Amino acid sequence: MAEPISADSSVKNLMTSLFKMVMTGDWGSIVNHYYEDWSCHTQKITRSGDTALHVAVADGLEDTVKNLLEAISSRVGAEKLKTILRMKNVEGNTPLHIAASMGSAAMCEEIAKHDLSLVGVKNSAGETPLFLAAQQGHKDAFLCLTEICGCQAGYQYCTRVSDGQTVLHSAISEQYFGE
Incomplete structure (x- = not known):
């Protein structure tokens, strides 16, 4: 997996925190962050432009993906959820x-x-x-x-x-x- 991308300090702290949780498999904490902080939803955490949702899908974590989608939906509503689901990584995926x-x-x-x-x-x-x-x-x-x-x-x-x-x-x- 790629290293985290660079960004402003508050964004970098969030990105680094999410990246570390992903790398250690702490998906429960990531889901909690998704419920608590809507900015997590759009945070690209790898150099290839993946969000935590991209990584959860790539890792085949069906229950986690469902939980992340529920968290996003509960925080931002249906229209914003559609925008988040259209987020692409560097390959456009x-x-x-x-x-x-x-x-x-x-x-x-x-x-x-x-x-x-x-x-x-x-x-x-x-x-x-x-x-x-x-x-x-x-x-x-x-x-x-x-x-x-x-x-x-x-x-x-x-x-x-x-x-x-x-x-x-x-x-x-x-x-x-x-x-």
């Missing part, structure tokens, strides 16, 4: 992109239920979470996201913008024939 690329249908559903349009958000490579799930051969996550966005919208989200490659091209090139 939202927490939903990470959940989809890992194949976690449960986390995909938990994140996307707060904003169905997240399924169509593109990262820096022009890939949607739906595309990433297919590219990685994660059938359950792909089907979950397809159900969330519907067939019509899903079709639009199945093509990588940068080169026009579709999920079918990707599945074949990765030899996910059974998927």
Whole structure:
């Protein structure tokens, strides 16, 4: 995992504190911070621009992700939650992109239920979470996201913008024939 990024002293203290809690796996304290201090929600804590939510998703911590989302929602409301869920790291990945690329249908559903349009958000490579799930051969996550966005919208989200490659091209090139 990357080192924390640099920032102003109060922001740096928060960032460093969150980073240390993430590195030691003290997710209970992070969830508590998320309930108490709304500025935690948008704090990027790694050089790659990940928030604690990004890291929890990447670590596959389904219950923690659910708790973080509840904490955010209780502090800032639905519209601000949507903005937070659209936060991207340096690769342009939202927490939903990470959940989809890992194949976690449960986390995909938990994140996307707060904003169905997240399924169509593109990262820096022009890939949607739906595309990433297919590219990685994660059938359950792909089907979950397809159900969330519907067939019509899903079709639009199945093509990588940068080169026009579709999920079918990707599945074949990765030899996910059974998927």
